[in-house]
Amino acid sequence: MNKPVSPDELITDEDGPLYAPRKKVFPQSVSGRFRSIKWRLMAVCLGVYYLLPFVRWHRGLGAPDQAVLIDFPNRRFYFFFIELWPQEIYYFTGLLVLAALALFLMNALGGRIWCGYLCPQTVWTDLFYAVERLVEGDRRAQMKADAGPMTAKRAGRRALKHAIWLMIAWWTGGAWVLYFADAPTLVRDLATFQAPAIAYVWIAMLTASTYLLAGYMREQVCVYMCPWPRIQAALTDEWALNVTYKYDRGEPRCSVKKAFDIRSLGEKAGDCIDCNQCVAVCPTGIDIRDGAQLGCIQCGLCIDACDAVMTKVSRETGLIGYDNDINVQRRVAGKQEIFKPVRARTVVYASLITVVCAVMLYALMSRTLLDVNVLHDRNPIAVRLSDGAIRNGYTLRFLNKRGFDRVIAIDVDGPADAKLHVIGADSVTPDRPMIVLGRDTTTELRVLVTAPFDEKAEKSVPVTFRVTDIGLGEIASATDHFVLP
Amino acid sequence: MSEHNEIDRVSGRSTTGHEWDGIKELNTPLPRWWVLTFYATIIWAIGYWVVYPAWPLVSGYTTGLFQYSTRASVATDLADLEKLRGEKMAVLGNASLADIEKDPALLALARARGRTVFADNCAPCHGSGGAGTKGYPNLNDDDWLWGGSLDQIMQTIQFGARSGHAKTHEGQMLAFGRDGVLKKDEIVTVANYVRSLSGLSTAPKFDPAAGKKLFTENCTSCHGDNGKGNPELGAPNLTDQIWLYGSDEETLVETITNGRAGVMPAWVGRLDPVTVKALAVYVHSLGGGK
Numbered sequence: 001m002n003k004p005v006s007p008d009e010l011i012t013d014e015d016g017p018l019y020a021p022r023k024k025v026f027p028q029s030v031s032g033r034f035r036s037i038k039w040r041l042m043a044v045c046l047g048v049y050y051l052l053p054f055v056r057w058h059r060g061l062g063a064p065d066q067a068v069l070i071d072f073p074n075r076r077f078y079f080f081f082i083e084l085w086p087q088e089i090y091y092f093t094g095l096l097v098l099a100a101l102a103l104f105l106m107n108a109l110g111g112r113i114w115c116g117y118l119c120p121q122t123v124w125t126d127l128f129y130a131v132e133r134l135v136e137g138d139r140r141a142q143m144k145a146d147a148g149p150m151t152a153k154r155a156g157r158r159a160l161k162h163a164i165w166l167m168i169a170w171w172t173g174g175a176w177v178l179y180f181a182d183a184p185t186l187v188r189d190l191a192t193f194q195a196p197a198i199a200y201v202w203i204a205m206l207t208a209s210t211y212l213l214a215g216y217m218r219e220q221v222c223v224y225m226c227p228w229p230r231i232q233a234a235l236t237d238e239w240a241l242n243v244t245y246k247y248d249r250g251e252p253r254c255s256v257k258k259a260f261d262i263r264s265l266g267e268k269a270g271d272c273i274d275c276n277q278c279v280a281v282c283p284t285g286i287d288i289r290d291g292a293q294l295g296c297i298q299c300g301l302c303i304d305a306c307d308a309v310m311t312k313v314s315r316e317t318g319l320i321g322y323d324n325d326i327n328v329q330r331r332v333a334g335k336q337e338i339f340k341p342v343r344a345r346t347v348v349y350a351s352l353i354t355v356v357c358a359v360m361l362y363a364l365m366s367r368t369l370l371d372v373n374v375l376h377d378r379n380p381i382a383v384r385l386s387d388g389a390i391r392n393g394y395t396l397r398f399l400n401k402r403g404f405d406r407v408i409a410i411d412v413d414g415p416a417d418a419k420l421h422v423i424g425a426d427s428v429t430p431d432r433p434m435i436v437l438g439r440d441t442t443t444e445l446r447v448l449v450t451a452p453f454d455e456k457a458e459k460s461v462p463v464t465f466r467v468t469d470i471g472l473g474e475i476a477s478a479t480d481h482f483v484l485p
Numbered sequence: 486m487s488e489h490n491e492i493d494r495v496s497g498r499s500t501t502g503h504e505w506d507g508i509k510e511l512n513t514p515l516p517r518w519w520v521l522t523f524y525a526t527i528i529w530a531i532g533y534w535v536v537y538p539a540w541p542l543v544s545g546y547t548t549g550l551f552q553y554s555t556r557a558s559v560a561t562d563l564a565d566l567e568k569l570r571g572e573k574m575a576v577l578g579n580a581s582l583a584d585i586e587k588d589p590a591l592l593a594l595a596r597a598r599g600r601t602v603f604a605d606n607c608a609p610c611h612g613s614g615g616a617g618t619k620g621y622p623n624l625n626d627d628d629w630l631w632g633g634s635l636d637q638i639m640q641t642i643q644f645g646a647r648s649g650h651a652k653t654h655e656g657q658m659l660a661f662g663r664d665g666v667l668k669k670d671e672i673v674t675v676a677n678y679v680r681s682l683s684g685l686s687t688a689p690k691f692d693p694a695a696g697k698k699l700f701t702e703n704c705t706s707c708h709g710d711n712g713k714g715n716p717e718l719g720a721p722n723l724t725d726q727i728w729l730y731g732s733d734e735e736t737l738v739e740t741i742t743n744g745r746a747g748v749m750p751a752w753v754g755r756l757d758p759v760t761v762k763a764l765a766v767y768v769h770s771l772g773g774g775k
Contacts, residue, residue, distance in 0.1 A: 378614070379613055380625055391625075391626070391772070
């Protein structure tokens with residue numbers, strides 16, 4: 001198929017090196033609909049993150065009173081009314097699946113809502129930008145200072161900016177460790193240098209990462225480090241709403257005056273006046289008019305900027321707006337715009353979310369607070385007793401997930417005439433061994449099951465251990481096998 | 486590096502002058518950060534030689550600035566561990582055997598300690614799960630030569646059987662054949678009689694009356710009138726289904742002819758008292774004793 005080419009005809013790549021130095025971004029402040037949405041979401045996200053550890057939740061004696069607590073030493077996870085044990089870690093899997101599906105659904109409906117409004121990188125970078133503008137001035141002042149020499153005044157402002165950044169970063173790292181211990185106690189311990197070293201190490205690490213990622217890396221995290229822009233490209237479709245420059249309306253770009261002249265002749269002129277405001281306000285420093293691109297986090301700030309300009313030049317707003325490819329084509333063809341939030345993709349995502357939610361809710365509601373696991377002795381697997389009977393040994397592990405001690409009785413269903421002996425059980429009730437399970441703990445016991453030897457019996461018979469809470473009537477069971485030697 | 490000054494037409498960079506099949510290699514030096522990192526690792530290595538033991542010598546090694554030794558740090562860690570255990574083991578030492586079995590926490594602690602000690606000291610003879618083998622008793626069943634209560638088990642662990650210790654269990658299965666007490670055919674008769682005690686089949690020409698007479702004359706002093714054994718003497722119960730050396734006629738003839746005298750060593754000097762206690766609890770919990 002390919003025709004051979006002589007070496008002289010080969011086209012060499014004249015683009016230069018693959019690496020381009022970073023162009024510093026000085027996003028300009030902007031106000032408008034999307035900016036205020038962003039401010040509000042930032043307040044909510046940061047508020048939840050910084051304050052959640054201090055929310056109290058009464059759980060009774062001996063249990064922590066913190067609403068959200070990851071208790072590593074005791075291997076418990078508390079989330080409001082939910083207390084999870086390590087073996088229930090699959091709930092987190094469900095949560096992750098749910099998070100992924102929610103991300104997909106968001107993406108199918110409104111593009112990179114996550115990137116533009118909710119991603120921690122966006123939220124903290126936005127906060128850091130706000131600090132920067134407060135201290136060093138807006139875009140113009142910053143660019144001027146950046147181009148000019150370093151003066152004492154400028155150095156002072158920079159120092160102040162970094163001090164505030166570090167404070168925010170430090171507070172961010174500090175809030176993180178509060179999720180792993182009783183928050184008020186830890187705050188006091190941290191202040192008096194009584195807290196464990198690991199707390200300081202984590203605060204230092206998260207202070208550094210927040211400071212570096214939000215202060216220095218900024219949009220580079222989105223463009224170079226984050227996998228999501230690559231993944232979302234595969235998840236989006238022509239129906240998804242994306243921040244779009246409506247080139248059908250904006251092109252050809254021309255000045256206000258020239259557009260006025262063209263229009264007075266009765267011809268069509270583009271609405272874009274090439275004022276570059278959309279570029280100036282962009283936190284990732286891209287030109288939205290180049291079309292959909294990796295660097296666009298779809299935060300909508302260019303929409304606010306463009307709308308302000310359009311209002312000023314008395315043109316209709318919405319030259320840049322949430323739009324999709326289909327509508328661009330329809331407008332060009334002179335058809336009505338349509339939006340279709342309900343379509344196969346979104347319905348599938350929404351139903352999957354519903355299913356996962358339902359499964360998790362069911363699992364959470366039906367989860368037992370009394371549980372038993374059984375492990376058969378491997379060596380020896382069965383023992384012959386002096387009267388010819390066969391005995392199998394098992395290790396039973398009882399889980400009492402309630403916040404109080406309780407008495408349980410152990411019964412066994414297995415081979416005919418099976419007798420149960422629990423080592424360490426109260427000898428007062430030899431026929432139905434009973435033990436006390438400590439609150440919120442596991443208890444391990446060795447039990448022996450003895451059954452008369454029956455030559456005709458099968459080599460292996462199922463045996464079920466049933467555990468009954470004497471007070472509450474809760475029942476749990478575990479099944480293993482009774483084997484002959 | 487290269488003194489070659491040829492410039493590549495496309496990239497505008499100098500080449501190394503190396504050429505393979507018309508393809509020339511561009512002179513692309515290592516990035517400076519990489520080279521500096523490399524030098525830094527060399528300096529680091531020199532520092533390492535000085536600070537840590539590094540060079541093997543003929544009869545030793547360079548010990549480094551701080552005499553660092555992994556062996557010494559292991560010893561420290563072990564000492565710390567022993568200290569940590571000390572408190573728990575003290576609780577175990579103060580509790581009585583019966584109390585330990587009643588307290589789930591103490592029982593778990595004793596079993597955990599007992600399991601490791603058992604694996605180190607007892608498993609070679611009794612097997613890792615205590616299932617025993619020919620001549621070495623199964624500790625999971627309910628047949629105990631010297632008694633299977635907690636106290637009796639502890640006694641046996643402490644002083645052993647025929648171990649030479651002053652307080653050891655003594656008891657001898659006599660060599661009836663070797664010492665000329667019984668003749669070959671008499672031994673076969675007794676062996677068959679013993680098999681009949683636990684309901685095993687006997688040889689076709691076996692005479693129960695003769696067997697009973699020989700058994701009464703020679704065996705009842707230790708094994709009892711009905712062959713139920715005697716834990717005081719370590720004499721096994723001959724009426725049950727558990728046979729330490731085997732229940733077939735050939736094995737029984739061998740046992741009666743030459744006797745048996747298995748040895749269990751005394752552990753009293755080798756293991757500390759708390760460990761022995763934990764071991765007794767562990768062994769008792771294997772099969773619940775008797």
